[in-house]
Amino acid sequence: MNLDKAMKRYIPMSETMFYILLSLREERHGYGIMQHVEELTNGRIKLGAGTIYQSLSKLNGDGLITPTEEVDRQKKYVITEIGSQILMKEANRIKELYSAVEDLL
Amino acid sequence: MKDKKTELFAGFKYYVPADFEKFMEKNAAEGWNVDKIHQWSSTSMTFQKTEPKKYRYVVDLNAFPTKEYKETYRQFGWEYMGRMASMYVWRKEYTDERPEAFTDCQSVRKRSMNVFWVLTALNIILIASMIALTILYFGNYYSEVSEDIAGYSIAMILLIAMTAITLYASNGVYKNRQR
Structure with missing residues (x-):
């Protein structure tokens, strides 16, 4: 998938997708992602097995992440170049949102 | 007991x-x-x-x-x-909180929509069968194959009933897609 198409499909993205992409800057498997996201959000987001499986399949199918190795039938994934570009675009969008709410709080 | x-x-x-x-x-x-x-x-x-x-x-x-x-x-x-x-x-x-496998509204909806699309595919097959059966039956109207009006009617009634049930179910799944 090229960048334009990926941008149309992923920006803006759900919180789930954002945190999964963010976690995969380091290679992780599904359960590892859940633990990492739970830590990042101080326990607010506890991703479920079905949600993780669906999201990883989608991101992998669209080439935003790629499998690396398989340990005990658990595939590990890492973000791709295009995934990183999408993550940066989304980060910039969130930054804009952040500056918009700053005066509000 | x-x-x-x-x-x-x-x-x-x-x-x-x-x-x-x-x-x-x-x-x-x-x-x-x-x-x-x-x-x-x-x-x-x-x-x-x-x-x-x-x-x-x-x-x-x-x-x-x-x-x-x-x-x-x-x-x-x-x-x-x-x-x-x-x-x-x-x-x-579990003991306290009921655990979830689908933890955001997108994936809950996707889970339901997977069921919805399977039911819809089944529906299309049922409707296609009715059309095919009708074409076969009336296409051969003047030949002896078509004398079996009872067989045709029974098959059609069954297909219509199955289609109605499937449509009803897919509608129910769609309405409840956020659960």
Whole structure:
């Protein structure tokens, strides 16, 4: 998938997708992602097995992440170049949102 | 006291995934449990009397599961109960908060829409069969094949009934897609 198409499909993205992409800057498997996201959000987001499986399949199918190795039938994934570009675009969008709410709080 | 009971057509009665889950959980809470889900459990399922259990059931339609599908669920502590066609059934015992496998509204909707699309595909097949049957029948109107009006009518009535049921179910699943 090229960048334009990926941008149309992923920006803006759900919180789930954002945190999964963010976690995969380091290679992780599904359960590892859940633990990492739970830590990042101080326990607010506890991703479920079905949600993780669906999201990883989608991101992998669209080439935003790629499998690396398989340990005990658990595939590990890492973000791709295009995934990183999408993550940066989304980060910039969130930054804009952040500056918009700053005066509000 | 009876220690067994059989539920017929549970998979059809509770065609909305969340309803099937609730049905299984209610039985578990009353001490009626199954060890395994089989291919034909949707048609006939035998529960054994056990201690009351606090189970969370999850139904997930996955037509093309990859190798790590089951492993992902297992890592999250889900017990694989079996499957009815492509309907995978998972369960987890819990104490406080009812655990979820789908934790955001997008994935809950996707789970429901997977069921909706399978029902819709079935619908298209049923409607196509009716059209094909009609063309075959009236296309041969003046030949002897067409003398079997009774056979044609029975087949059509059956197909119409099945289409109506499938449409009703897919509509129900769609309406409940956020559950």
